[in-house]
Every structure is written in structure tokens, then in C-alpha cells.
Amino acid sequence: MDGEANLPVRPSNPIRSTGATSSSSSLSSSSPPGLLRHVQAAFKRHRPLGVMRSNDLRPRRTLAPLREASRNLGQAVVPTVDPKRSQEAVSFGKVHTLRESVPQTKNIDSVMKETQDDATITPPSFSGTITKSFDDSFNPFDERIRQPTSIIDYKEKDPMPLTHVEPQVDHSKKVQFSTGENVASQGADTRVATELGNSSCHISPLALTEMEWNASNQLDASTAINQELKHQNPQITDSGSNIRSDVGIPPPLAKRTAVVQDQLHHFRNFLSQPTTLSSVVGPSCATTTSVNSTSAPMLSSTTYTACRNLEEISQLAVEAPGDANFNPESEPQKNRYRSFGNTSGIVGDQAPITAQASSSCMDVPTEDNKHDLSKVELVEVEKDSGFRHDSSAEDKLIQAKGSASAVSNMQYGVPVSKDSSLDAKQESLQPGKREKAISGRGASVPRKKNYDPDLFVKVNGKLYQRLGKIGSGGSSEVHKVISSDCTIYALKKIKLKGRDYATAYGFCQEIEYLNKLKGKNNIIQLIDFEVTDKTLLHEVMSGSMNNKDGRVKDDGYIYMVLEYGEIDLAHMLSQKWKDLDNSEQTIDENWLRFYWQQILQAVNTIHEERIVHSDLKPANFLLVKGSLKLIDFGIAKAIMSDTTNIQRDSQVGTLSYMSPEAFMCNENDANGNVIKCGRPSDIWSLGCILYQMVYGRTPFSEYKTFWSKFKVITDPNHEIAFGPVNNPWLLDLMKKCLAWDRNERWRIPQLLKHPFLVPPVPSQICPHQNHSYKLLELIAGTCTDDKDASALCSQLRQLLEDPIVLLDSQSLKSRSQQCMLLSRMSKICSRLQEHLAISER
Numbered sequence: 001m002d003g004e005a006n007l008p009v010r011p012s013n014p015i016r017s018t019g020a021t022s023s024s025s026s027l028s029s030s031s032p033p034g035l036l037r038h039v040q041a042a043f044k045r046h047r048p049l050g051v052m053r054s055n056d057l058r059p060r061r062t063l064a065p066l067r068e069a070s071r072n073l074g075q076a077v078v079p080t081v082d083p084k085r086s087q088e089a090v091s092f093g094k095v096h097t098l099r100e101s102v103p104q105t106k107n108i109d110s111v112m113k114e115t116q117d118d119a120t121i122t123p124p125s126f127s128g129t130i131t132k133s134f135d136d137s138f139n140p141f142d143e144r145i146r147q148p149t150s151i152i153d154y155k156e157k158d159p160m161p162l163t164h165v166e167p168q169v170d171h172s173k174k175v176q177f178s179t180g181e182n183v184a185s186q187g188a189d190t191r192v193a194t195e196l197g198n199s200s201c202h203i204s205p206l207a208l209t210e211m212e213w214n215a216s217n218q219l220d221a222s223t224a225i226n227q228e229l230k231h232q233n234p235q236i237t238d239s240g241s242n243i244r245s246d247v248g249i250p251p252p253l254a255k256r257t258a259v260v261q262d263q264l265h266h267f268r269n270f271l272s273q274p275t276t277l278s279s280v281v282g283p284s285c286a287t288t289t290s291v292n293s294t295s296a297p298m299l300s301s302t303t304y305t306a307c308r309n310l311e312e313i314s315q316l317a318v319e320a321p322g323d324a325n326f327n328p329e330s331e332p333q334k335n336r337y338r339s340f341g342n343t344s345g346i347v348g349d350q351a352p353i354t355a356q357a358s359s360s361c362m363d364v365p366t367e368d369n370k371h372d373l374s375k376v377e378l379v380e381v382e383k384d385s386g387f388r389h390d391s392s393a394e395d396k397l398i399q400a401k402g403s404a405s406a407v408s409n410m411q412y413g414v415p416v417s418k419d420s421s422l423d424a425k426q427e428s429l430q431p432g433k434r435e436k437a438i439s440g441r442g443a444s445v446p447r448k449k450n451y452d453p454d455l456f457v458k459v460n461g462k463l464y465q466r467l468g469k470i471g472s473g474g475s476s477e478v479h480k481v482i483s484s485d486c487t488i489y490a491l492k493k494i495k496l497k498g499r500d501y502a503t504a505y506g507f508c509q510e511i512e513y514l515n516k517l518k519g520k521n522n523i524i525q526l527i528d529f530e531v532t533d534k535t536l537l538h539e540v541m542s543g544s545m546n547n548k549d550g551r552v553k554d555d556g557y558i559y560m561v562l563e564y565g566e567i568d569l570a571h572m573l574s575q576k577w578k579d580l581d582n583s584e585q586t587i588d589e590n591w592l593r594f595y596w597q598q599i600l601q602a603v604n605t606i607h608e609e610r611i612v613h614s615d616l617k618p619a620n621f622l623l624v625k626g627s628l629k630l631i632d633f634g635i636a637k638a639i640m641s642d643t644t645n646i647q648r649d650s651q652v653g654t655l656s657y658m659s660p661e662a663f664m665c666n667e668n669d670a671n672g673n674v675i676k677c678g679r680p681s682d683i684w685s686l687g688c689i690l691y692q693m694v695y696g697r698t699p700f701s702e703y704k705t706f707w708s709k710f711k712v713i714t715d716p717n718h719e720i721a722f723g724p725v726n727n728p729w730l731l732d733l734m735k736k737c738l739a740w741d742r743n744e745r746w747r748i749p750q751l752l753k754h755p756f757l758v759p760p761v762p763s764q765i766c767p768h769q770n771h772s773y774k775l776l777e778l779i780a781g782t783c784t785d786d787k788d789a790s791a792l793c794s795q796l797r798q799l800l801e802d803p804i805v806l807l808d809s810q811s812l813k814s815r816s817q818q819c820m821l822l823s824r825m826s827k828i829c830s831r832l833q834e835h836l837a838i839s840e841r
């Protein structure tokens with residue numbers, strides 16, 4: 001049909017036997033030496049084969065938090081601050097006691113276990129032919145993928161849009177806190193669940209509302225204090241250029257001043273207590289607040305940093321009105337003041353804010369990290385600091401983000417001009433001044449540090465913090481990461497060392513395909529990538545590999561920053577079937593249609609781009625914001641322009657989803673033609689996925705070993721067992737995909753129009769509007785006085801109206817029953833025709 005085949009000639013008996021397994025063998029598969037070669041090749045695979053994967057739906061995805069839960073103690077959670085509000089002059093008034101519930105580590109059981117559900121094998125033969133197939137336009141050295149902007153413009157973006165907050169609370173980690181008197185009196189403890197492992201932090205809308213309410217209370221209180229101060233002391237100007245202490249407070253305001261001073265006293269008390277910072281890292285931003293943590297079991301580095309930031313800011317806020325020695329023009333204070341004032345100007349670029357906040361507190365940017373978008377945003381506190389306990393990766397991010405947010409969320413002056421921000425930034429980067437500011441407080445001086453490679457990954461000079469391992473494939477590890485602009489991504493890391501050059505080339509090709517598929521919304525989007533071994537990449541790209549049969553000796557990695565998918569289809573199916581098993585229900589056809597259509601559309605996208613995926617399986621369809629997207633082009637192949645097939649070099653896919661021709665790829669069929677794979681191979685895999693969606697297992701799952709699978713899949717006479725389904729179209733659809741002969745398999749455009757997906761509209765199936773039925777009615781109307789003719793008409797009508805009543809639905813699915821029905825219908829038609837002809841004469 002597609003003309004793509006150099007197909008193996010089917011055996012003389014093309015009709016499959018009804019027996020479960022036929023002993024008749026197919027072409028090359030039948031020969032024992034051939035079989036042996038396949039098996040040997042399979043075990044010579046380039047990807048680690050590992051154990052043979054079972055066909056059971058066992059999702060492979062694991063989300064493992066990097067560190068233990070204990071580190072979460074002390075994380076601070078704080079409300080989003082309205083940008084408008086943050087523009088106000090704000091200082092923290094009174095901060096209340098943090099009460100933390102015991103945080104729970106994400107229950108490993110609740111996370112899908114990582115298993116390998118199917119083995120990937122190497123094809124029977126390995127040509128090793130490497131050709132340069134990259135587009136000329138594609139040059140990974142020159143091409144710089146557009147970086148996602150790290151700029152968060154608060155004018156345009158909601159810092160934490162409620163719409164991004166998922167309604168459910170994840171139970172993985174909960175930090176329960178109250179903000180002291182305020183909250184206690186309201187009886188409203190705020191619960192915040194920070195999900196480390198999953199796509200984003202989930203905060204119940206209620207919790208968020210409460211958080212915001214509490215925060216706004218605090219901010220209001222602080223604002224009130226400041227406003228009081230402003231009222232009382234006109235010298236406390238917005239720009240803060242001439243802040244003086246209590247000198248010159250007019251007598252009528254003395255009482256109010258006393259109140260304010262009392263509040264400030266509380267505030268100082270609070271500052272003398274340890275402070276805990278925690279953050280909510282959402283999909284697009286992090287918000288931070290500071291809460292008093294007298295009950296916190298221990299301080300973390302986060303705490304330390306936050307405390308220091310907060311202390312600096314707060315002291316400025318307090319010193320301004322209360323300390324006669326405070327002089328904003330004095331160098332350290334001016335620097336500090338301007339620096340923080342700058343950070344409070346949250347309009348504009350968040351990254352610089354972050355960097356600044358961190359740097360002003362901790363870090364001195366080095367040449368090495370200066371070029372990062374995030375610059376010094378991810379700082380690390382000296383590990384042997386007495387304040388530090390084992391802090392998680394997220395803590396560190398929170399620390400950095402929190403610092404920024406804490407700073408940016410608080411303001412004690414009117415927004416500082418951009419210029420002064422820049423000044424402040426530059427000044428804050430001067431180590432001497434910073435040291436002076438820090439030592440003035442008697443705190444231990446943190447040392448500057450580059451990033452910790454265990455926690456951070458740098459791709460193209462941009463830092464990403466690891467949040468946990470999502471999964472690992474045959475060739476890669478995939479981590480959930482967060483970028484400096486707080487966007488969650490998946491980072492695929494492929495180790496090159498020890499791999500053969502052909503395989504390394506294949507990995508580079510994945511980058512090429514993903515680049516080619518940019519902007520296609522049903523394909524996972526590549527955000528950035530880096531191949532650390534430039535020489536190898538250059539060799540591969542230029543097609544000048546001298547030792548293409550050799551292996552990569554040097555340590556090299558491919559990093560791919562990808563759009564993040566929340567869950568893959570394998571997990572979805574596993575969950576679905578778990579629910580179905582418990583309820584004794586069958587699969588919901590609408591659910592099936594919904595996802596099947598998306599699967600088809602995604603594969604159609606690559607087929608239109610002349611790419612054959614070759615490893616289609618449920619684990620390679622990811623749910624991203626509600627839509628399925630295709631991933632893993634590790635062994636995909638481009639179809640050359642002069643052919644419709646691809647030549648397989650090495651890896652050919654995952655056993656349970658592999659087409660017969662994929663097993664025999666590059667072999668010769670009985671006619672001496674080379675067996676090739678093309679789009680129909682992907683269709684077979686789709687058939688296996690559909691089968692799995694319908695029955696909860698793959699078509700050959702009962703065949704456990706490679707050997708038996710190989711035998712049965714390559715056997716053209718093997719009849720796949722299809723269990724009963726309510727909708728005959730569904731059965732038909734599966735058969736259309738799982739036809740052994742690849743030429744008989746439907747192509748995607750046809751599948752997208754299959755009656756299962758596009759059921760005939762009622763008018764088409766309503767017999768009364770059917771033309772044949774109308775004709776019958778016409779005939780019946782003209783021979784009401786002819787008993788025989790009327791009887792025949794009525795039999796025909798019955799057959800047309802509902803043939804199923806004559807036979808049970810199961811029999812109707814059998815071809816012999818269908819034939820019987822048709823012959824009965826045609827006999828009635830002939831008799832009626834004869835009868836009418838006679839009666840007319």
C-alpha cells in the first residue's frame with residue numbers, strides 16, 4: 001500500500017492459522033543460524049540491556065528527592081507579595097512564631113517505581129555506516145538555542161499567578177506554620193506543601209490565600225510603621241537619602257512615636273531570634289517570606305542566609321528612624337541601603353535582583369560565574385558554618401531565591417531609580433565593602449564558592465539546580481531541574497564515555513531532530529543543549545570520524561534541557577488499570593479516543609517531517625500541560641529523500657513494541673531483498689500501545705523471553721489474541737495497526753479518520769434515513785396486498801435495522817457469521833426481486 005516495502009515475501013499460506021502459535025516460520029527468522037545471529041546481535045547492543053523487561057505495565061519513572069526530608073525543616077514559605085504592595089515602603093513589623101509540622105519525605109511508594117518495562121535490543125545486523133545527515137544549517141557550534149528569558153517583569157507577570165497553582169496539596173512535604181499571634185488569633189494555620197519531586201509546588205488555593213493574607217497583614221503592619229515614621233519624620237524620605245534618627249520628631253507625634261518605637265522594639269526582639277526562611281518554588285517563580293522560628297529545631301544554611309539578608313534589611317529599616325548613628329551616607333550603610341533599595345525595585349529583571357540579593361549578602365562574583373544569566377544567584381554557604389545542617393538542593397535554591405525575594409518583597413524606601421540600582425549593584429560587588437558590612441555584624445564570613453556539581457548542572461553556561469531524578473532510559477539519566485528564572489525543566493544527561501561513535505552520533509542526531517521539531521506542539525521542546533566533548537561533536541558533525549568503530553574514551557556528556565513533562569503515558573496507563581482492576585470496569589472509550597488521537601497526531605508530526613521514531617512506547621509520550629508530547633528521538637531516523645525506508649544502524653527499539661520487520665531489519669527476505677523499516681514500523685508500535693491501552697498488556701506479553709518474543713512476532717502465521725471489546729471498530733482499529741504485513745497497515749492519516757475515532761454520525765447509521773432502507777420502504781408500500789413480498793420486505797427491514805438481534809454481538813464479529821448474514825440478505829433480495837418481476841408480468 002505504501003510502497004515502502006522491501007518486504008519479506010509472505011509464506012504461501014497468507015491466511016493466518018487460527019491456532020495460537022504456528023510452528024511455521026518466517027523467512028530468515030526460521031533459520032537457526034539467523035536466529036542465533038539476531039540474539040547475538042541483541043546482546044551486543046549498544047545500550048545496556050540490563051534485565052529483560054517484562055511486558056507488564058511497570059512504569060520506570062522515579063522521582064527521587066536528592067536529600068532527606070530533615071533538611072526541609074526550616075524551609076520558609078511565604079506568600080507572594082503583590083508587586084504593587086512591594087513598591088510601598090515596607091519593613092517587617094512583627095514576625096511571629098513558626099510552628100512547623102514534621103515534614104514528610106515524599107513517600108517513595110507514592111512515587112512511581114523505576115522499572116524497565118521492556119528491553120531494547122540491537123538489531124540483527126549492524127552496518128556501522130555513518131553518514132553526515134545533519135542539515136547544513138545545523139551547526140551545533142554556531143547555533144545557540146534561544147535561552148528562555150530569565151527576566152521576570154513584574155509589570156507583566158504575576159509573580160505567582162494563582163492559575164498556576166494546582167489545586168491539590170501534595171502530601172510529599174508539608175510545612176505547617178502559623179505566623180504567631182496574628183494567625184493564632186485567626187485560628188488559621190497555613191499549610192503549604194512543597195513538592196520536591198514533582199513538577200511544581202502545589203499549594204492549596206486556600207493555603208495560598210491564607211499565606212497572602214498573613215503576609216499582607218505583616219506587610220500592612222510594616223507599612224503602617226513606616227508610614228508612621230514617615231509622618232513623624234519628614235526626613236525619612238522615600239529615597240532614603242537623608243534618613244535621620246529620632247531627631248526632630250514633632251511633639252504632637254510623640255505618642256505615636258512611642259507606639260512605633262514599641263513596635264520596633266518587638267521587631268528588634270524578633271531579629272535577635274533565629275529566623276527561618278522558606279520558599280515556595282512554583283513553576284514560574286519563587287516566593288519567600290521570613291518567619292520567626294523560635295520553635296525551629298535547627299538553623300539551616302538557608303536560615304543563615306535569610307537571616308542575614310533579613311537582618312541587614314531590617315536593621316536598615318529599624319536603624320533609619322531609631323538610630324541616631326545611622327547615616328545613609330556613610331559608606332557601608334549607604335551601600336547596604338542602596339543595595340537593598342535596589343533589590344526592592346522589583347520591576348524589571350528578577351535575575352539581577354536575585355544575583356544582587358545574594359551577592360550583597362554572600363557571594364563575590366567571579367569571572368567564572370559572571371557570565372551566567374543567574375550570575376551569583378546560586379550561592380553556597382560555607383559548609384562548616386555552625387549554622388548549617390544538611391541542606392537540600394532545594395534549600396539552596398530557596399536560599400538564593402529566598403534571599404532575593406525576601407529582599408524584593410520588603411521595601412523601606414520608594415523605588416530606587418534604575419541608575420542607583422546599577423550603582424548599588426556595582427558597589428555591592430566590591431568585596432571590600434561587602435566584607436566590611438558583613439564583619440560589622442560579627443557573623444561568620446561565608447566564603448565564595450562555585451556551584452556544587454552534585455546539586456547544579458551547567459549547560460551552556462547556565463546553571464540549573466537538580467530537584468530530583470525523574471527517570472533513566474537505556475542511555476540516559478533524566479533529572480528534574482530548575483533554572484535561575486524558576487522554570488522547571490527536564491535535563492537529560494547522556495554519558496558518552498565507553499560508547500561507540502555510531503551511538504554517540506545517534507545521540508547528537510536526537511538534538512538535530514529536536515531542533516527540527518521546534519515549535520511543534522506535540523513534540524517535547526528542546527530548550528538548550530550542550531555536548532561537552534566538542535572534538536567528538538565536531539568529528540561527528542563533520543563526518544570525519546576516523547575511528548567510527550572505536551569507542552569514546554574521554555569523559556564527555558550530552559546535556560539536553562527539555563520541556564518538563566509531568567507524567568508519561570506508561571504511568572497514566574498503570575494508574576488507569578489499577579483503578580479499573582479495582583472497579584471491574586472496562587476501559588473508557590472516550591478516554592481512549594482522547595489520548596489515542598493525541599498519540600496519532602504526535603507521530604503524524606514526525607512522519608510528516610520524514611522521521612521514523614523507532615522506539616514508540618507509552619513511556620515516550622509525556623503529558624505536558626494536559627497534552628501528550630513525544631520524547632526520545634535517540635534512535636529515530638530520518639527517511640532519506642530517495643526512499644521511504646530507513647537503514648538501521650544499531651538500536652532498534654523496545655522489544656514488546658517492535659515490529660516484525662524491525663526484528664529482521666537489514667536482513668534479506670526470501671527474495672533476497674533487504675528488509676527495511678519505515679513509518680509502518682511505528683504504526684505497529686502504535687498498535688501495541690493501543691492494545692495495551694485496551695487490554696492493559698502488550699500483545700505478546702505472555703512471551704517472556706527474547707527468544708519466544710522474537711519467534712512469535714516474526715511469525716506471519718501467528719494470530720494475535722484479541723479479547724472481547726464492546727466496540728467492533730476498536731477491534732478493527734487494532735487490527736489495522738497490527739497487520740503483520742506492513743503494507744496492510746494503515747497510515748496515520750487513515751487512522752485519524754478511522755470510525756473508532758470519527759464515529760459515523762447518527763444520520764449515516766439511522767436506517768430510516770438510509771437510501772437502501774428508503775427503497776425498501778418504497779417497495780413494501782407498493783406491495784401491501786402481496787403477502788409474500790411484504791414478508792420478504794419485513795425480513796430485509798429487520799436485517800437492515802438491526803442485524804445484531806438476529807445474531808448475538810459476538811457472532812457478528814466472526815467473519816463466517818457476517819458472511820452468513822450477507823448471504824441471507826442477498827437471498828432475500830433475490831427472492832424479492834424475482835417475486836416483483838413475476839408480479840409485474
Ligand SMILES: Nc1ncnc2c1ncn2[C@@H]1O[C@H](COP(=O)(O)OP(=O)(O)OP(=O)(O)O)[C@@H](O)[C@H]1O
Nearest residue numbers: 061471473474475476478490562563564565619632
Ligand atoms: N522532558 C521530560 N520531562 C519529564 N520526564 C522526562 C522527560 N524526558 C524524559 N523523561 C523521563 O525519563 C525517562 C527516560 O527518558 P528518555 O526515554 O528520553 O531516555 P532514553 O535514555 O532515551 O530512554 P530509552 O531507553 O527509553 O530510549 C522517560 O521515560 C521519562 O519518564
